[in-house]
Amino acid sequence: MNDTVNIKELNEKIEKESAFVDMITMEINKVIIGQKHLIDSLLIGLLTDGHVLLEGVPGLAKTLAVNTLATTIDAKFSRIQFTPDLLPADLIGTMIYSQKKEQFEVKKGPVFANFILADEINRSPAKVQSALLEAMQEKQITIGENTYKLERPFMVLATQNPIEQEGTYPLPEAQVDRFMLKVIIDYPSRDEEQLIVRENIAQVFPTAQTILKTENILKASNIVKEVYLDEKIERYILDIVFATRYPEKHNLAKYTNMIQYGGSPRASIYLAMGSKAFAFIKRRGYVIPEDVRAVCYDVMRHRIGLTYEAEAENITTVDIITDILNIVEVP
């Protein structure tokens, strides 16, 4: 740990630099009613260069939220509607022969942007979904013999319908693991839905304004990295992740046969980064256990593989995470 870190100075710096968080939130709230957790999750992804997978039944404003976030930032934005007949070249681009120049030229695909909205990503087969793997992890695209670095910030925001729905393909584990957060979108509350109904009847749809530049995001991202993460919190994060791998060592032997595989090292990394970003959003220069808990479900839920036995018992990853959080000692 860096003992020279001055938390007070950091707090002041964060107080100053995190002002845009309120501005973005306000702009998004103009368009999206409710969905506070969704907005926080999008901000966490934005601040940590992490990709976000949004899952929910149709009509819960997943696409609208991502569109609105992209609108508030002056950056290149691509929306790709995933369909069953989409091809990898439709995403990343391809080599096209130019008769004029008598040579092949690179035609870059829509993935060359700052924000990618992969809408209904699970409507395409795995080969198309996998085309995003290199872009998401390496932040680069290889077309033919050439590799192109993607501009920062680069963020994939994917939406998907629950896999039980007809005509959907489950995302491969390697692909899912690359998403920092998997956010489950729930229905709005009664009051929120009443407001939605009123706006739609009145045909009054506020629009968000562009208020930020990509430089602001990159600067904030660098400050998020400075947020102090104490060794105690690090151990707490590792306890949580290791409990998903070896539940029997954490008094959760009942899950030994329920968990096929636990969280990967990405889980620990993203849990730490997500906690830092959450602390930043809360205007704090240090991480507390509450921050870890706040992002834990979104970071872990898609990184725990369940066995058939668990599915037969109707055990979900959320049940497992809840039990782990209830049994792992908080520092």
Add this chain to the structure above:
Amino acid sequence: MAAEKKIWYEVFAKRSSRLTLALLLSVMGSLSANSQFVELRTELDTNQILIGEQFHLDIDILQPAGVSILFPLIKDTLTGKVEVLQVYPPDTLKENDNLKIHQRIRLTSFDSGFYEIPPLKFYIRSDQWEDSLESNPIYLLVHSVAVDSTIYDVKAPIHMPVSFLEIFPFVMGGLVLVAAIFVLVWYLRKRKKKGSAFASDRPQDPAHVIALRELDELKEQKLWQRSEFKPYYTKLTEIIRRYMERRYSIPAMEMTSYEILDAWKMNERPEEDLSGKLNRLINLADLVKFAKEKPIASDNEENLDRAYEFVKKTMWVQKIEEAEDDE
């Protein structure tokens, strides 16, 4: 049982029907001085057999040394129903000037009935003459097996003696079971001595006594005085959290600061002042533990006092006394 034939020869003389009596008489007369004999004896070891039973036909020939005997060719059967199983090689034994030849044939029959084994024809040859000799026919009765029409019950299983190897797993299993029962009884008795086997590990001392004792120990350790702020606040909050676990059965060790405060408020409905003090203590402890905060001396003393006050104002004993006072 046996068919025996003795043939007396004069030179060129024989009993064959094919030779004329005249020729016979003339030959006998001229060679009477060299009269010799060949003795043939055929014999079955039994005349009655069960169907399929094996038996033997023994052929014994006694002949002069200068005579050669040509044995009949034995095929698969002697008659249609008597089958030849094996023809043993002849055994020759010299007896004075004679040769004694013995041959054995193994036979059987698979059809019941009365059979005649036809005469066997042997050819005799010397330098001056040759003749043939036939054995007598032999009769054989083949019995069939009597059919028993009585219906018998199914035979009971045969009880074989049990080997040690077979009962070994059961013996071992029994021993393990007895050992397991013994260990279980021993364990339960041991637990009974300590208390109920299902009793919780709740200490004998009340929660506040333990907490106050631990606070005293922390005070004596003088951790913050040695600038060990982090261990000091870690221990201080642990004492409070363990006290809450024992006092309110709140899983405080697995809860975050805000969760602890919420859970406590739901259980206790505390006075505003006490709640505020606990809040300040926990917040400062979080800062020290997670944000390298180095509180001033007065804060450290004040927070220890807050911890004492919190325990004393929420301890179980006081509640009972208050209830008695109300009555």
